[in-house]
Amino acid sequence: MMSVSNMKEDQSQQYDDFKKVLLDKGSLHFLIHTMCTAESKVIYVSEGLVDFLGYSSKELIGQSLSILREFQDPYSDHLGSALRCGHELVTDVVNKGRDGTQHAAKVHLIPIPDSQGFVPLFAQIFDHHSSLQPHELDAAAHDISARLQAHLNGYSRITLRETRLLSRIPHCKAYVVADASLPDCPLVWCSTPFYDICGYTAAECIGRNCRFLQGADTDQMEVARLRESVQALTPVSSCLLNYRSDGSTFWNHIYMLPVLLPPRPEDPPGCEAVRRGGGAYFVATQYDVTRFVERATALLVEGGRAFERDPDMVAELQALDEMQRDINSGIRDILHEAAAAA
Ligand SMILES: Cc1cc2nc3c(=O)[nH]c(=O)nc-3n(C[C@H](O)[C@H](O)[C@H](O)COP(=O)(O)O)c2cc1C
Incomplete structure (x- = not known):
């Protein structure tokens, strides 16, 4: 008792x-x-x-x-x-x-x-x-x-232990975790800045595929690249036009990383995770790069190759890419740590 x-x-x-x-x-x-x-x-x-x-x-x-x-x-x-x-x-x-x-x-x-x-x-x-x-x-x-x-x-294999660990990630960054073992790879965790960037609430995001951020002017070639990476479980970065809940648009620089985990004893036999040989998450970091895109467009209008003509912008974008990679690998390590301790 x-x-x-x-x-x-x-x-x-x-x-x-x-x-x-x-x-x-x-x-x-x-x-x-x-x-x-x-x-x-x-x-x-x-x-x-x-x-x-x-x-x-x-x-x-x-x-x-x-x-x-x-x-x-x-x-x-x-x-x-x-x-x-x-x-x-x-x-x-x-x-x-x-x-x-x-x-x-x-x-x-x-x-x-x-x-x-x-x-x-x-x-x-x-x-x-x-x-x-x-x-x-x-x-x-x-x-x-x-x-x-x-x-x-x-909604997924994300457990209390993992959510506790995920809350260690700096809360100033927008990131999401999707469960690739579940049909249509739904979001299972979003950081608060992600909700701030897109204007949606947890009720509107958790359990849904992240494509709800796309709209009429989103480049379908970029969407196809994302789709291929999700299917092949490979990392990808992309910059595409996304829509907030109020209909306004922003340029979203996303970096996505698959995280493969070993099967757990509680996974039902024959479930997707077991068939794949383990669970799979996708971690993605989002960054609003609208001001970079606007600057690049202005430079293009002036003529010449935009990024090469603005070394500050090149440096900033490189730093952004590194930061996103760091956060993603930090989250990947946390998910592995939690799986190993389970
Ligand atoms: C973890 C994760 C985060 C994603 N974040 C975004 C995002 O912020 N914006 C976006 O347009 N698509 C995002 N996507 C991509 C879409 O969810 C989806 O994979 C893409 O639209 C291609 O699939 P579809 O052709 O079935 O829509 C994300 C995908 C994953 C797995």
Whole structure:
């Protein structure tokens, strides 16, 4: 039987893991709670929410959700029926602070289904200051739900150990990891700067092939080069026109590197990873090079071979290429390290 101290250790490990996965930086007010028990139990509270309500996270974790609500029966209102049905809902609530103060808020309730479609967890994201636009609250809720789903259900072989290791990579760089063992090579991990560059949220990226960044004016020859490399599991770098979520364009310099891993004991016999002799990821670094491309175009208009006429630009592009290679091989080493330790 699990001892109380083990349970506490597990809870605090889970709290630390959620904090990393959810990129909780303290500004957003949200909590994660279970639906597995008769009463909804709080399993994560954001730093912003504990500060605002005057609790410590220890006082809330493991408590019934009703600690924050004036009413005793959490199923007696709109929120209660959405919880029961596993539905998403935006409504009004009143949260009770530690000193008894009532704080009205808009809440976005979002289910976090497991791989079988059951809803063991919910996230509640609050706007206590009416400072968020509806689409911002919506985006925050979907981002949290997608991150937790990816973390808990594993869209791929990426495990908690790997996500922990990946979070060591400098967070100022845009990079993604796709699982080449899964059909259509979906994204399984994206760094925050990647979301910043393209304007999409985790919910819109995780589980999808990265071609959603391409559009009408993307060079199909470059796309074909990428396709061949993904099929052949070979490295490739490319510069192509990509589209942000708002439809604006940017020139994306990507460098992609395959990472081949040995099969794991838990891989089902006959699965793609085992047939290939191991799992395969693709790691890619993205860099917005719009200003280089604009400069090169201007030089071309002036006549002559653009890059050779601007040594600074040549040096910068070389440095960029090296930086992308370094990051990619750093990520590759991390994935190998995690596989070896599994
Ligand atoms: C890890 C990874 C990252 C990728 N990043 C991008 C990207 O940032 N922009 C892009 O246009 N394509 C990107 N691609 C390429 C597309 O996902 C896809 O492989 C390409 O469009 C060729 O396949 P298709 O012809 O089936 O679309 C990436 C692919 C992988 C595997």
